[in-house]
Each structure stands twice: as structure tokens, then as C-alpha cells.
Amino acid sequence: MHLGFRPPALQWGQRVAxxxxxxxxxxxxxxxxxxxxxxxxxxxxxxxxxxxxxETLAGMALRYPKLDLLPWQPTN
Known part of the structure; x- marks a missing residue:
């Protein structure tokens, strides 16, 4: 049996590994x-x-240096 738990607000989380x-x-x-x-x-x-x-954007930049992170930047 494969079980996965996540808070209800964590809509983007999934059980696919x-x-x-x-x-x-x-x-x-x-x-x-x-x-x-x-x-x-x-x-x-x-x-x-x-x-x-x-912090998470800085981590993504380290992990995926060629990914254009502009779409995820805050729009203050």
C-alpha cells in the first residue's frame, strides 16, 4: 500500500516520487x-x-542555474 500525507493547503504536493x-x-x-x-x-x-x-528562489537558482526565474519573482 502506498500512502502519502500532506497538509490540505499544500496543493502542489503529491505522492509521485x-x-x-x-x-x-x-x-x-x-x-x-x-x-x-x-x-x-x-x-x-x-x-x-x-x-x-x-530563499526558495535562491535555492532554485543554485539547483537550476539556466532556469529563467523571472516568472516566479514577487510582483510587489
């Missing part, structure tokens, strides 16, 4: 060229979501 493969060259290359909508379909929080803070 794609994260186990997230260090492969193929995954990183895909993320670097994917659109926000494509990434959202795979579980990334959408632009404007409160998850996207200065």
Missing part, C-alpha cells in the same frame, strides 16, 4: 527549458504562490 530522479542530467535539462505551466503540471508551485520567497 519524481524527486528521486531529480538529480539526473535529463531532469535538470528539462527543468532548465520548461515553462512555468509545464513545471506546475509536475508539482512545482505556480508563479505567485507563497512558496516562492527570496
Amino acid at each position: 519524481w524527486a528521486a530522479k531529480s538529480f539526473t542530467t535529463e531532469w535538470v535539462e528539462f527543468v532548465n527549458r520548461a515553462t512555468p505551466r509545464q513545471l506546475q503540471a509536475l508539482g512545482f508551485p505556480p508563479p505567485g504562490h507563497r512558496y516562492w520567497t527570496t
Whole structure:
């Protein structure tokens, strides 16, 4: 039996364990060229979501240096 738990407000969380493969060259290359909508379909929080803070964006920049993070920047 496969069980997954998450808070109800964590809509972008899922039980698919794609994260186990997230260090492969193929995954990183895909993320670097994917659109926000494509990434959202795979579980990334959408632009404007409160998850996207200065800290999380800095982490994404380190993890995916070729990804254009402009769509996820806060629109203050």
C-alpha cells in the first residue's frame, strides 16, 4: 500500500516520487527549458504562490542555474 500525507493547503504536493530522479542530467535539462505551466503540471508551485520567497528562489537558482526565474519573482 502506498500512502502519502500532506497538509490540505499544500496543493502542489503529491505522492509521485519524481524527486528521486531529480538529480539526473535529463531532469535538470528539462527543468532548465520548461515553462512555468509545464513545471506546475509536475508539482512545482505556480508563479505567485507563497512558496516562492527570496530563499526558495535562491535555492532554485543554485539547483537550476539556466532556469529563467523571472516568472516566479514577487510582483510587489
